[in-house]
Amino acid sequence: MSHTRYIALRDELQSHLLGDRVADGGGGRAARWPGRTTPDERIVQMIWAEQLMRGTELVTCTGKPLRVISPGQWNGEAGPDFRTAELEIGGRRLRGDVEIHVESADWERHQHHRDFEYNGVVLHAFLRRTDRVNFDGLHNGTQIERIELESFIHPDLETVSRTLSAEDCPFDGTSNLGRCHTAVSRLGSDFLRKFFDAAARERVEAKVARFAAQLEGETPDQVLYQAIMTAMGHKGGKTLFFLLAKRTPIEELKDYLRDVPPGDIPAAIEAVLLHVANLVPAGNAKPDSEMCVGAGFDGETQDYLNHIHRWWSELSGYFADRLIPPTRRWFSGIRPPNFPTRRLGGIARLLTDLDFRRGLVSNFARRVEQAMARNPKTSKDFKREIAQLATLFEAKGASYWKQHYTFGGKPAPRPMQLIGADRAESILFNALLPMLLLHARREKNQTMEDFIWRLVAHFPALPDNAITKFMRHRLFGPAGHDAFNFRLEKQNQALFHIFHDCCNNNARTCDDCVFFRVVEG
Incomplete structure (x- = not known):
């Protein structure tokens, strides 16, 4: 239904734009909207x-x-x-x-x-x-x-296609007013709000559809785990995090770590993730040894290495044939606070905090049910629930990586978050909420689905990027539009969807915009 609504509103908008085209001396009819069956x-x-x-x-x-x-x-x-x-x-x-x-x-x-x-x-x-x-x-x-x-x-192409999108690409962010600007400026606020709401819903539905396609060969927990891991990466590094999630399946982690004492779960997970990612410094320890002796590390680092090596010596038999070849791409173009070692430390704490062995998706579904029971009514109420859900992704508890960027590096003067608030909110919106929409539909829980859509509607805007700035200027110019203040993420999601639907054909000019493309006959 949402797809049909978006198409109808898009066609209505196109009629306004095509009218301007004819008035300017153009002619013909607009081309059909192409489906994207390959990466753009x-x-x-x-x-x-x-x-x-x-x-x-x-x-x-x-x-x-x-x-x-x-x-x-x-x-x-x-x-x-x-x-x-x-x-x-x-x-x-x-x-x-x-x-x-x-x-x-x-x-x-x-x-x-x-x-x-x-x-x-x-x-x-x-x-x-x-x-x-x-x-x-x-x-x-x-x-x-x-x-x-x-x-x-x-x-492989499948991994790259699943993990990258146009938002990961460098983008100039500067733009002239689009050909659509004149027509859009004359449209009523009510129509534009409906069009943006439909575009935002279409964008979220596309995320749901991608997760549904992955369920054909994966469990729901694995699909969500892959999405969370991918969100830890930066641009091309996303493919490495996705590949790591594929090589350390969450169902196997549940099985192989089922008897590990709760206090050792983070170290056991870190041992697997860091070794399979090939991010642990080389040592000369034997596989059956509980010591990992390498270059001259400080005492804290040596203790940490010994701890994860002990768990790797127990678990390596399951994963040793899956190591990712060493690559500098893990660290390419990223700042030290976002180094993969720290991100994986955050994943280990996150999975531990969520008691992942009992099920990731079901755990999050229970948290949403608790939010539903509190019966939020106002926008402020919903934003409070959103903030509470986002804190689930802010890895808590002690970790070597809270004061280190690299093995043996100089400790930071104060502990640092492993997964920051902005990243946590992004994971919540782009991974968890679409996955829970899919879960609600599979469980035929319409009440939960409706509640999640209300969370989407009230979600505060995530940090701007070049594409949202580009699209706001191209559509509305420097003065903006009375219908939007862009304080809600659904409005940014609408901009993303319109960009992919139209401007991404050729963002430099409007020559290839499907709104204006004219075909013969």
């Missing part, structure tokens, strides 16, 4: 930017080995997607631009071979090959190499 181009750009590929195996369509020295600078303006990349193709060093597409045929479809702005391109990279061409031509007559990325993606 910005995700492919992210794969290239973060080099989420098996770099030592890259080969062009002509069979030449490719080494990426530097992927280049992401270009937020017109022209090739990446500027000043440094590559080595078939032993030849090249410096120039790189253009990214979903399909190989997009090069000519977008007329790049006729555009002198692309004469500096030295490589065309795309997700999938849809033609038999081995080279692409430039406006100046030069032929350039091309590469199909899909088979080289690490760990």
Whole structure:
């Protein structure tokens, strides 16, 4: 029903915009809205930017080995997607631009071979090959190499697609007013509120649908665990956290840790997660030893290493064949407070605090039932319940990582949160509430579902990002709109959904906006 409502309101808005188009001298009818069955181009750009590929195996369509020295600078303006990349193709060093597409045929479809702005391109990279061409031509007559990325993606396309979205991509955030601005400014506040409410609901429903698809091969607890773990990552690092969740399934953790004393649960979980992630410093301890002797660590660090090594010596038989190969991507582009060691320490405390062995989803469902029993009525009441639920994700209790960034690093003067308030609220909105909507539907609990939608409606706005700022300016200009103050997250979610539905086709200009796309006949 929500999807139908959104489509109807979107079509009504499109009629207003198309009317402006005809008045400006355009004509025809708007194209049908395309469904997205493959990752959009910005995700492919992210794969290239973060080099989420098996770099030592890259080969062009002509069979030449490719080494990426530097992927280049992401270009937020017109022209090739990446500027000043440094590559080595078939032993030849090249410096120039790189253009990214979903399909190989997009090069000519977008007329790049006729555009002198692309004469500096030295490589065309795309997700999938849809033609038999081995080279692409430039406006100046030069032929350039091309590469199909899909088979080289690490760990795999499914993992990357599940963990990354356009919000993870660097985004210029500057924009001119969109073509839609004039028409939107003339629309009534009531219509715009309805349209934004429908777009926000559509966005949340998309999250629910993704979780439902994952349930085909996973338990509800595993799906939620994967979502929480993924939320710990930063941009390309999200894929590593997702992969770690797949290699340390929560049902196995429940089973293998069922007899561990409650006080040792955090250390046992940390032992598994840190070792499988390959983040523990190398030592010379034997597998059956309770000591882990490495470089000269301070006493506190050595005690901590000994503690987790003791648990790893008991549990390694279940997980030792699943270690993630060492990679610097764990630490790429992140500040020390967000280092993966600290995030995994937070996960260990979080799972312990939630008594995960009794069930994650069922535990959270009980917390929501308790909130329902308090019968909140006002917006203030609902925000209080939201704040209380968010605190469930703020890892509590003692932890080595509350005063350390790395093994053996200088201790911080004061304890630091392992999972901050902003991150906790983001996990609550983007992971837990959609999962609980799915749980309520599976249990045929309409009362719980209705309550969760009310939590969504009253959820305070999460921190701004480049896309929300971009969309507010593109739609409403610097003056904003009387209908919105953007203090509620549902309004930001509407902006995200409209961005994906329209502007993400080409955020630099409105030329490819589906509202204005015109087809022949």
